[in-house]
Every structure is written in structure tokens, then in C-alpha cells.
Amino acid sequence: MNLIPKKIIKKAVEKIVARYKISAEQAEQIFLDEAVKNKKFMKNVLEFSEKRNFEKWHEYKKLMKKTKKTIYYFLRQYKHEPEEKVKEKLIELKNALEKEKKLEKTVLLHKELLSMHISSKERINSYEKFYEKIFAVTGIPKTVLDVSCGFNYFSVPFMKTKKLFYVGTEHKKEFVKEINDYFELIKNYSEIKGKGVLFDLKETDFDSRNELLYLNNEKTFDVAFLFKLIPVMEREKKGVTQNLIDVIPAEWIVLSASRESMTKKEKISFRETAAINKFIKENALYLSAKIEFENEIIFIVKRE
Ligand SMILES: C[S@@+](CC[C@H](N)C(=O)[O-])C[C@H]1O[C@@H](n2cnc3c(N)ncnc32)[C@H](O)[C@@H]1O
Structure with a gap:
């Protein structure tokens, strides 16, 4: 399985923390968890990361949408520290x-x-x-x-x-x-x-x-x-x-x-x-x- 290039992770985390009340570490973890579940994304991520506008790639957009949804539910259910x-x-x-x-x-x-x-x-x-x-x-x-x-x-x-x-x-x-x-x-x-x-x-x-x-x-x-x-x-x-x-x-x-x-x-x-x-x-x-x-x-x- 391909590794996800750092620039893709960095861009995704930046976008998430600008919008949601979540730390960069938590955002990265959830993004990576969702990414490995998406076989098409993982298979083609190296190829697309070479392109300048990888953010327009359909699989990337789909993954970001799923990540944001997971983060939203994660934050909704989080009420207090363990x-x-x-x-x-x-x-x-x-x-x-x-x-x-x-x-x-x-x-x-x-x-x-x-x-x-x-x-x-x-x-x-x-x-x-x-x-x-x-x-x-x-x-x-x-x-x-x-x-x-x-x-x-x-x-x-x-x-x-x-x-x-x-x-x-x-x-x-x-x-x-x-x-x-x-x-x-x-x-x-x-x-x-x-x-x-x-x-x-x-x-x-x-x-x-x-x-x-x-x-x-x-x-x-x-x-x-x-x-x-x-x-x-x-x-x-x-x-x-x-x-x-x-x-x-x-x-x-x-x-x-x-x-x-x-x-x-x-x-x-x-x-x-x-x-x-x-x-x-x-x-x-x-x-x-x-x-x-x-x-x-x-x-x-x-x-x-
Ligand atoms: C946004 S928190 C406010 C907590 C507290 N009043 C404060 O401002 O610090 C909402 C509170 O409603 C409680 N709650 C959720 N569902 C409830 C229900 N069906 N009946 C009573 N309280 C409920 C939650 O446990 C939570 O403590």
C-alpha cells in the first residue's frame, strides 16, 4: 500500500483545523484513519500528489467530505475528558x-x-x-x-x-x-x-x-x-x-x-x-x- 505524501496530509489538516474545533494531531489521525479505508485513494495517491491541483481530484474531495463528517460526529459526542x-x-x-x-x-x-x-x-x-x-x-x-x-x-x-x-x-x-x-x-x-x-x-x-x-x-x-x-x-x-x-x-x-x-x-x-x-x-x-x-x-x- 502507498504511503500518503506529507504535503497532502498537511493541506488536509490545515483545512480541517481552520473550520473545526479540533487539534492538528486529532485531525491528522482521523484523516489518516479515513484514508486507509479508501482503497482507490490509497492506490492512486502518489500519482495524484504529483499534480499541482490534487485538491480537485474526485477521490480526495470524497475523502475530505467523509473525514469532516467523522470529525463532526466525534466532536458532537465528545463532552468531557475521559x-x-x-x-x-x-x-x-x-x-x-x-x-x-x-x-x-x-x-x-x-x-x-x-x-x-x-x-x-x-x-x-x-x-x-x-x-x-x-x-x-x-x-x-x-x-x-x-x-x-x-x-x-x-x-x-x-x-x-x-x-x-x-x-x-x-x-x-x-x-x-x-x-x-x-x-x-x-x-x-x-x-x-x-x-x-x-x-x-x-x-x-x-x-x-x-x-x-x-x-x-x-x-x-x-x-x-x-x-x-x-x-x-x-x-x-x-x-x-x-x-x-x-x-x-x-x-x-x-x-x-x-x-x-x-x-x-x-x-x-x-x-x-x-x-x-x-x-x-x-x-x-x-x-x-x-x-x-x-x-x-x-x-x-x-x-x-
Ligand atoms: C451544553 S451542556 C450544558 C452543561 C451546563 N449547563 C453548562 O452550561 O456548563 C447540555 C447538558 O444537557 C444535558 N442533557 C442532555 N440531554 C438531556 C436530557 N434529555 N435531559 C436533561 N439533561 C440533558 C447534558 O448532559 C449536558 O450536561
Whole structure:
């Protein structure tokens, strides 16, 4: 079998990384994996690489199309770093907490954990200001409900609240266990108490609101976060967030939209913002503030 000339690999990788949020090494690996599967390409690649405009070659174009498709699905399914890496970081955190005895002294490790998830990674440079600006509108909460929190529960030290009860929801049991493990780990080192709860947006019913209220001693939460959720869920299943507002027992609701696509280097804030504006309008919510961060637009709303 022929080897693929370096100039062809280089050109392909350049094209991919200009468009997709992927490293050159990963792009090269996926391109090569796809190339070896394409017998016609491999058979003729040396001959075509001699031509100046090899990019016009039919097999090359076909291969690039297939590579981009694979990369798109690879990036869509990638949500966070492999479990072992996260576990290693949590052991580091455990050791640091035992040594330092205070949660505030481990903020750097918390940032490292937050940057292991594609969603929280995007706000890594703004976490301090992020909560300061949101709570300037809502007031500093004593209770927070973080719906479909991803890794955002690792941001509790940045909320700068003296006392806090935090509930993070997720749709998979293993995620819920990870949330609970984290709050077990930090329980002796701060005034923050937290809990993970199974909550699938596709399976809410008349009892869902009561189940969430029960967790907070039948009281509505001060603030609920719906970060990067409405546009993502609506893209996945149209109408899935239609009755969500009735299920969320919170005084303030903080929603957000990404500015850039998770997979491609393209601006999507217009499309994402439209989904949130529709949600606000359809649920007759009152928009109290809109805050723009580097990679995210925040909407703070109250029920009218
Ligand atoms: C774009 S991420 C946002 C994560 C987090 N809110 C943040 O901004 O850091 C979307 C989240 O929705 C969750 N999710 C996916 N399908 C869901 C479902 N059917 N019900 C509830 N949550 C779901 C994912 O696990 C993921 O954590």
C-alpha cells in the first residue's frame, strides 16, 4: 500500500483545523484513519500528489467530505475528558483539601476540573465575574438549582456565597453519582451543601416540580440556572422545553446561549439567542438583564 505524501496530509489538516474545533494531531489521525479505508485513494495517491491541483481530484474531495463528517460526529459526542483523567484530578483535589482544609484554597484545581467539560471550559476565564454580575441582579442566593449542570457544579467556590444549598440535575445516573461524590468530598471544608438529582428533560411530568421542591424543604429555589440548555435541547427535540418553566421552582431563572458552535469555528449567537427569546416570550417571562461574556450570553428572567 502507498504511503500518503506529507504535503497532502498537511493541506488536509490545515483545512480541517481552520473550520473545526479540533487539534492538528486529532485531525491528522482521523484523516489518516479515513484514508486507509479508501482503497482507490490509497492506490492512486502518489500519482495524484504529483499534480499541482490534487485538491480537485474526485477521490480526495470524497475523502475530505467523509473525514469532516467523522470529525463532526466525534466532536458532537465528545463532552468531557475521559473519566480516568477526571478521577485523577479529583484525587488531587482530595489531597489538596486534606492539606489546606479550606475549599477556597483549591480554586485552581476547580478551574482545571471545569475546563475538562466542553461547556464550562468556555467560561473558564470569566467565572469570578460571571457570578458577580449575575448575583448583582438576582441577589446572592442561598439556594441554587442548576438544571443539566454538566461540570458546572465544580464552580460552587466561585459563587462566593457564605452558605449555599446547591442542587445539580443531570439525565444519567452516572453523572448524578459524580455530583454526589463531589459534594461528599468537600462537605467538611466549606458551608456549601450540594446534591445531584436525576432529571431527564424528555421525561418530565406533573410530579417533577414537586420532586424538586421537596429537595429544598418545599421552598422555591432562589435562583435556577438553565445554562446552554434551551437551544441545545430544542435542536435535539423540538418542543421539548415547552413546559419546562412549569417544572422549575425558582424565583429567578438564568438562561444562557453560546456564541460559537461547539464543533465548528462559526458564530451561532443569532440562532441560539433566537431560541431563548422564543422561550422567554412563550412563557411570558420578564427579562431583567442581559449580560454578554466572551463566549456566552446570559439572560436573567423572572416570572411576570
Ligand atoms: C451544553 S451542556 C450544558 C452543561 C451546563 N449547563 C453548562 O452550561 O456548563 C447540555 C447538558 O444537557 C444535558 N442533557 C442532555 N440531554 C438531556 C436530557 N434529555 N435531559 C436533561 N439533561 C440533558 C447534558 O448532559 C449536558 O450536561
